[in-house]
Amino acid sequence: MREITLPESGPKRKLLDAAEQLFAEKGFEAVSVRDITQLSKANVAAVSYHFGSRENLLTLVMTRYMTPVNEERIVRLEALERKWTGKSVPLEEIIEAFVRPLVGQVRKSELSERLFYKLMGRIFGQQGDGLPPQIEEQLRNVVVRFTRALAKALPAVNADDLAWRIHFMVGGMIHLLAHQDLFQRLTPGTSGTPPMESIVSRFIRFSAAGLREGVEAEAPTPKGPQVMFDF
Amino acid sequence: MREITLPESGPKRKLLDAAEQLFAEKGFEAVSVRDITQLSKANVAAVSYHFGSRENLLTLVMTRYMTPVNEERIVRLEALERKWTGKSVPLEEIIEAFVRPLVGQVRKSELSERLFYKLMGRIFGQQGDGLPPQIEEQLRNVVVRFTRALAKALPAVNADDLAWRIHFMVGGMIHLLAHQDLFQRLTPGTSGTPPMESIVSRFIRFSAAGLREGVEAEAPTPKGPQVMFDF
DNA sequence: AAATGATTGAATCGTCCGTTTGACATTGGT
DNA sequence: ACCAATGTCAAACGGACGATTCAATCATTT
Structure with a gap:
């Protein structure tokens, strides 16, 4: 199972975390690189420097x-x-x-x-x-x-x-x-x-x-207590 | 049943139709006033003049x-x-x-x-x-x-x-x-x-x-041919 | 300590945005 | 014919955007 490797700390990681938070809160189009760099207390140029472009950062987050x-x-x-x-x-x-x-x-x-x-x-x-x-x-x-x-x-x-x-x-x-x-x-x-x-x-x-709507034997699942999944 | 009255033709209607089309195709945030006026062959100022603002046009469409x-x-x-x-x-x-x-x-x-x-x-x-x-x-x-x-x-x-x-x-x-x-x-x-x-x-x-998942008498609906709805 | 490469910071670029302006054209009522 | 209201237009405004520049700073190695 491939993992996307990233530094555990450092400015790059801080930028990414800020980007994730803002994208989640406001949506991808509504967040500017200035929003991101401001939240992570970095310079405007930081995104371009570390990720190449806003677009790159976006696909990385996705x-x-x-x-x-x-x-x-x-x-x-x-x-x-x-x-x-x-x-x-x-x-x-x-x-x-x-x-x-x-x-x-x-x-x-x-x-x-x-x-x-x-x-x-x-x-x-x-x-x-x-x-x-x-x-x-x-x-x-x-x-x-x-x-x-x-x-x-x-x-x-x-x-x-x-x-x-x-x-x-x-x-x-x-x-x-x-x-x-x-x-x-x-x-x-x-x-x-x-x-x-x-x-x-x-x-x-x-x-x-x-x-399974309309299927004859409506449920082949045991109708007992629900321990089928552990949550 | 209230209807939103609009002129059947004229520039205002043309703007609205163009806006609807573009919003549907590209999403609300991705369409600029210039896109709309260009498609409806109007001037950039037309949206502001007829609807007051882009925002107004947006809520009208919605x-x-x-x-x-x-x-x-x-x-x-x-x-x-x-x-x-x-x-x-x-x-x-x-x-x-x-x-x-x-x-x-x-x-x-x-x-x-x-x-x-x-x-x-x-x-x-x-x-x-x-x-x-x-x-x-x-x-x-x-x-x-x-x-x-x-x-x-x-x-x-x-x-x-x-x-x-x-x-x-x-x-x-x-x-x-x-x-x-x-x-x-x-x-x-x-x-x-x-x-x-x-x-x-x-x-x-x-x-x-x-x-109705899990409900006992699974379907009180007639199991006959489906003429229940006329489509 | 000096040198080297990586990172940061402030300023600036060109572009696109929504909106406003003011001149101009069209219209309809008198 | 006139005028006022209405609509249209090119141009420009100020602001935000992504990206870039380049000097200053930092960290690491030699």
């Missing part, structure tokens, strides 16, 4: 966590396919392999949980314009691989239907990341934000139900 | 279809509650009342279907920062009303769970709008874009299944 996430997704999926050779992989485990890596990367950043997920959401939301080509390709690969796996897990669902259902699921995930905080403001009745783990668990159940 | 959509959502929901007084409103009909108004407004713009939905998706995606306060309030109201209705339709689902499931559903809808075209590039195996109507139908089924 790549830094996104690439490990996408690689872990593939690794997890392949592990599942190895584990269930012959048999079909349970739907919930596939979805978990898709979402879980996001939770796993959160601790590797200096950002708060809230900002980290927001940053991830913003990156995913850029799909179609503004994403570095490498990430676009990673995402395409991930979608293709997971679509194949889900098709195997749901042979009764026609290909077009399945593709759209995956589309909806991905949308739900992006929204969950980007607007986790907004959720509170819109639904004041609910109790405070639960830990991401329990939200992910809810997301997996929601998506699984949506994906 | 309000123009969004307000009717949100109002129609409420109207439809109230109609459903009248129709099913006493009984609980079927889940699918509530979701339809939530999504359908978007399809209804598409013909009122000069934009192609593709661009119109993209514009709507961009507006929804701005939630949290950059939306005119009036629209934020409309959305909050819509979410509250529909949450109440869905809670009645799904008494077995606990409030927190339901709120999150709605959150996921909304995310799916936004993604569907904003990245309808992206869907194709990511899943090349599928046949060409079906009409929005059939996508909406798929979305309703997906969301309904996700919302």
Whole structure:
């Protein structure tokens, strides 16, 4: 699993951390290099000097966590396919392999949980314009691989239907990341934000139900107490 | 149902149409006043003259279809509650009342279907920062009303769970709008874009299944042929 | 201590932005 | 025909942007 190596301290690291924080808070287009250098108490020229250009810094921020996430997704999926050779992989485990890596990367950043997920959401939301080509390709690969796996897990669902259902699921995930905080403001009745783990668990159940809509034996999953995932 | 009145032709209308097109294509922040006036063959000063400021034009574009959509959502929901007084409103009909108004407004713009939905998706995606306060309030109201209705339709689902499931559903809808075209590039195996109507139908089924996940009598809906909605 | 290369700082470049100005053209009512 | 209101236009404004320059400073090695 490739890691993007960076100095643990120093001005370069400070710039990157500031950039991440501001990008997460205000979005990629709304942050100037002057904002970044001001927050990290560096000179305006620092970004050009250390990263070459604002654009480079931007793709570095985007790549830094996104690439490990996408690689872990593939690794997890392949592990599942190895584990269930012959048999079909349970739907919930596939979805978990898709979402879980996001939770796993959160601790590797200096950002708060809230900002980290927001940053991830913003990156995913850029799909179609503004994403570095490498990430676009990673995402395409991930979608293709997971679509194949889900098709195997749901042979009764026609290909077009399945593709759209995956589309909806991905949308739900992006929204969950980007607007986790907004959720509170819109639904004041609910109790405070639960830990991401329990939200992910809810997301997996929601998506699984949506994906297997209309399938006969509605759930081959044991209906017992929920210790299926350790969160 | 309030309408935003605008001249059917003239430079003001031309500016607005150009603005809508460009905002839909490139996003709100990526379009300059000069882009707009150039496309509509007007002078740079035209936007300031006719709309006061770029900001005003922006909120006008955002309000123009969004307000009717949100109002129609409420109207439809109230109609459903009248129709099913006493009984609980079927889940699918509530979701339809939530999504359908978007399809209804598409013909009122000069934009192609593709661009119109993209514009709507961009507006929804701005939630949290950059939306005119009036629209934020409309959305909050819509979410509250529909949450109440869905809670009645799904008494077995606990409030927190339901709120999150709605959150996921909304995310799916936004993604569907904003990245309808992206869907194709990511899943090349599928046949060409079906009409929005059939996508909406798929979305309703997906969301309904996700919302009622874990509920005992899995579907009180007739399992017969699908003439439930006329699309 | 001197020399060398890496980093910083202040100033400045050219460009694009939204908006304003003031001269000019068009229109419609009297 | 006149005038006032309305609309259009090229030009320019001040500001923010990303990037660059170049001298000053720092750290490391010799």
